[in-house]
Amino acid sequence: MGLAAVLFDLDGVLIDSRDAWYHLLCAAAREFGHPPLPREAFDLSFGQGVDADAEQFFGGMPTAELEAYFDAHFLDHARHVLVNPEAVPVMQALETRGIRHAVVTNTSTPLAKETIRGAGLEPERIVGASDAREKPAPDMLLLACERLGVAAANAWMVGDSRFDREAAAAAGIHFVGLGIDGDRRIERLFELVHQPEVKGG
Template sequence: MKPTLRNASQLQAAIIDLDGTLVDTLGDFVEALNRTLAELHLPALGRAQVERMIGKGSENLLLSAMAHLGEPDPAARLPVAWAAYQRHYLHVNGRFSQVFDGALAGLQALRDAGLPLACVTNKPLAFAQPLLHDKGLAGFFSHVFGGDSFERKKPDPLPLLKTCEALGTAPARTLMVGDSQNDGLAARAAGCPVVLVTYGYNHGEPIAEAPHDALVDSLAQLSEWPGLANVQRA
């Protein structure tokens, strides 16, 4: 499926999500979360259960997991759970994940068009930066912002607006590429065009129901976008 936005030639930059868009990190989440739950004397969760909980930040993942397992006061246990989770995630980060097919080709197509790229994720920055380096993706990005880089996370538009400021670009000419309703809602509120991939993590909901301008089955399809080779930065 080709992107259906009319033309890419007026784009100034692109913002790319990380988990579920560039890298399949579900295995990392499952491993770190279950090691944390074991410390809390709670049972492990399966991949399908964890997949529905990720995407809104690590704190939300922990709270959702504890609530799902019947913990009476997840918020009270969050400080201990968060400390354990940080320790475990830093240890497993990247070990149970892989770059999605087509991701490198898509990033290369955007870079070859002369577009500055920023990575904006709800993953804490201390997890995001090492992962990008480990997977050979860090060199594509002039800016990397995590879920703790700003006062609010996606789906709030603030991270995208702040990233546009850092890039020096207009939101209406800054493409958002993501995999979930968090990305679609943030892009709509910020005034950014948005392309969503069909293979990511969207809390178990159909991605076609999330706000989007186009859907792609692979980031490699961005290279087919009309006008991408004739991007006008002015």
């Protein structure tokens, strides 16, 4: 069997929420009495997940407390979220070819669902940090495959970070790097639909 499913990272692939997350973490730092967050440090760590954020920027505060703050206040910064205009057409193209799709993100599941709904995206499945260990562990990717009913060997992961790449490698899933190296590399999301495996369905 050929390509059966595509798993998408959320931030940096389907949407650009980097600025929104930076403003959110800065607000959280003020709320919890931590120093201002250097933009460079944030950019280097973006996408690492709330566990690592709690450790790196918030003195190891309880992850659940930080995650609750994120869930409650992310939408305060939603004006900074930009939707990739190629996201919906790519998902629609996959559907017409019978290729299933899911979002796999280190964002908490409730917040991911809100963000995805607000962006007008309709993935078949959403797997977030509330469901399994965060990337770079392979758990989320394998759970997404299970929920889609496809084997990991017949799935691709599209991501833009080393966390995505490492998770895909650990899961035995073909990694398509958006702007980064992987098993194959694309520079724009829409290039995905021109891959031979996708064109052939």
